[in-house]
Amino acid sequence: MIDGAGTVKHMQERLGAEVLDARAPKPRRAFVRVSRGAFGEAIRHAVLDLEFSHLIAITAAEAGEEMEAMYHLACMGATVLTLSVRVPKGDAVLPDISEIMPNAAIYEREAEEMTGIRFEGLKDDSNLVLPKGWPSGVHPLRKDQTYEGLIKVRLDLEKG
Amino acid sequence: MVAYEIFQLVVFPGALFVICLAFLYEWVDRKLFARVQGRYGPLYTGPAGILQPVADFLKLISKEDIVPRVCDANLFFAVPVMYAALPLTALFIMPIAAPEALISFEGDLIFILFSFGLMTLLIFLAGWSSMSRFSAIGSVRSALQMLSYEIPLGLVLVCPAIAARSLSVSGIVQWQAAIAMWGAALQPIGLAVVMVCMLAELELVPFDIPEAETEIVAGWRTEFTGRRLALFRMGRDLEMVLVSALVVSLYLGGAQQLWLIPAAAMFVVKTAAVVAAFSFARALFARFRIDQMIAGMWKYMLPIAAAQVVLVQMGLGA
Amino acid sequence: MGYASTIKVPFGPQHPALKEPEHFLFEVDGDTVVGVTPRIGYVHRGIEKALELSTYGHGIYLAERVCGICTIAHTCCYAQAIEELMGIDVPPRANYIRMIMSELERLHSHSLWVGLVAHEAGFDTLFMYAWRDREAILNLFQELTGGRVLHAINTLGGVRRDISSEMADRIRRTLEHFEGRAREYLRIVRTEPTFLRRTRDVGVLKPADAARLNAVGPTLRASGIKGDVRRDDPYAAYDEMPFNVITSDSCDVFGRTEVRAEEMVESIGIIRHALEHLPEGVFRVRAPRNVPAGECVSRVEAPRGEDMHYARSNGTAKPDRYKIRAPTLANIPALCKMLVGIHVADIPIILAGIDPCFSCMDRMVFIRSGGATGRAR
């Protein structure tokens, strides 16, 4: 069963320069950031070859000027690899990985709604968790969405 | 003489007495069900909560009457009244105060079987007329359920009639008085099958599929409020009295004088015992699915009922 | 030939079988479900945004109220995440007390669940008994932490209250009685014929599907796969605890009932072992206000399954991003796989099978699984 450092070593061997930042702070944790181009191959390598078969969650967050999507993958329930990739805010599009990971659709739809990263190839991306009439442009977890702004959105949602 | 006749019809062994019995048995049922689960059951309305069914009934009558716009109005009005009236009429055939019932004619056993079928038809109409999805599913299920338990019930009810050579309930009671033995002692299998089928008729837990609270909200009763719901609940309680009266008359010796105890008191004690048996069954079982129930009735109940008839025919149960 | 043979049965958001608001639209053909469209998110309160606006200390109150039944799991996960970022290590006594509390919570949550499944199947007596015996555990919680349901025992840097030796004896006495009851439920669940008829071969989830759809917790273990965070990725003091992961290979609601009932007995064993080996020493250390920049993933085995928190700090007193992924969200793909092709009457019992806690996954969503609109017999 592969541990954190082993995962980092494997990923670096496989992707070489594409790995921008890799750390293994704890025996069963590994944080690897890859460039946008190599992301498809990286995730296939992790899921199929290194048997990171359990997708725990996809966290989408803002990192300065870019949007970051982090895929938390677990191997045999023990070692957790956080594979992250950064995309510019303007063109925040990532490939959808439902075909190799069937339950990814939930997390992708949620990430899309909350932070605005678009996953092309997603079959159904109607409004999920936010109320029905929520304006499509407003993504609550963006840093530019202030607390007052969101309350205003709710108030006129109620009036409407 | 006519005044005494009317008194008998309306008050003593007739309507008022039976309605009080219905409320009493609902109280017995609720208290026993709660006691089995380690709870007290109603305590504060009247002594030991005995007036709880009356309180429920009065409260429901005083509530607002909502008639859904979509529903089929005249059926929506008529069905509750019929549902309460039907068991009342059937109860006049039951011997309550004496081995001889108020009205008894040759073939009233068949009339009672027919009234059970009619009640399920009323339930089906009630569910269908309230046009809500849940009541539609509930009413279809109650019709399905009737198909499954009606035949074993009919088969088994015939056995005491064969033994007593009379198709009238009073006749069967008098036969049991004549041979001074209970029908159950002669046909125990018959009693078991009748009890199970009656659980299905009354829609009690193992078979309360039509109004399964956790699946389809309240089944065919979902849309009824206020007075209609009160009538439905009273109809169900009257049905409980009717069913236990039938079981007592056919198998437990009916309303017979026993040493010093008058017949009516014997009747009340025996029916209370039958109601207690029902509420124990209600507490001890989980609910079946509709297909399991139908399969169970056809595969197990029907052969047992047929076996009982064969036994009686061969003279074992006579 | 587009005859509309199927009717749409709404289920929720207000429904007696569901203790929480969510909405399932079932496409029913006759008595069989052919399609299910969950429309959830009714419990979406936007906790993640609130967490970003509040300090770490305040965040623990929000983390506690993500779900009323698995509060200790969430606060444990939250505290471990922030402590890892701060770089402080928690005294061993605090780890042991956290473990004892989370096992007590597993007892209370599983006995609550056994009652609910019995109620869904119409078996009210077991529901009443299970909930009556659960009160003993809630009284224990009240003595230990002052609160029956929400306890606020975990805090950054350890626990707030200590377990004195005389309190430990009271726990042992209560567990003595409770173990007899837990074995009793196991016997009832395995032998009661009508309950067996309603749970056996209902909501079948084959091991292959369970692994492919990443089910977690008892739902996964009831399909024969040994997946338990306490064993695979031990936290608090679970690596020193001798316990075995219970699985059953009957893959249906009966299997889940059996697994949870046995896990109750197992948890009692863990608590007893932990009480004997409770290390001496302080049970709380001071936690600094600002957290150095960094990120961390912390996982906990909540009663319903694997619960993951991801925290990223930027050196200030407020987290930069805090993600909560609750166990029920992971079980939803498996749930929708089970819900297709079943009888309408089995819906509540299968829903209760995965022990859904919709307030946990307040960002819950699922795509329309209408893909199986064919006659999935």
Place this chain on the structure above:
Amino acid sequence: MAVSWARSGSPWLIHFNTGGCNGCDIEFVAAITPVYDVERFGIKLQGSPRHADILAVTGPVTVQIAHSLKRVYDQMPSPKFVVALGTCAVSGAPFRSCYCVHGGVDSVVPVDVYVPGCPPKPEAMIDGIAKLLQKIRGTEG
């Protein structure tokens, strides 16, 4: 007089969770189980809003569920009462600042009795309902 005795003697309840953390819900259901047993007061949990008199609401009303809460309230036949259980239902509590939460129950339906507490103990809930029953008995007594 008899009507008010009947109304306070058999209050039927329906429970609705509007987005709460279900801490209050399990305490509310605990009130029905043997240790507290509200059936002593004739209280029965009903499945359909049509059959119920008292609507017990738990949880801060999230924006999406406000509509359903209003519909359930409208479906109930009058005289109907609302009991707000738990601080979330009373005022929205910790989630009041969240962007998706409506605040207390009284922003959607008129409330008769507020039971604070997070979660309120079953005794507190029973006390709240008992006060409501006195109110019913009082006004028409």
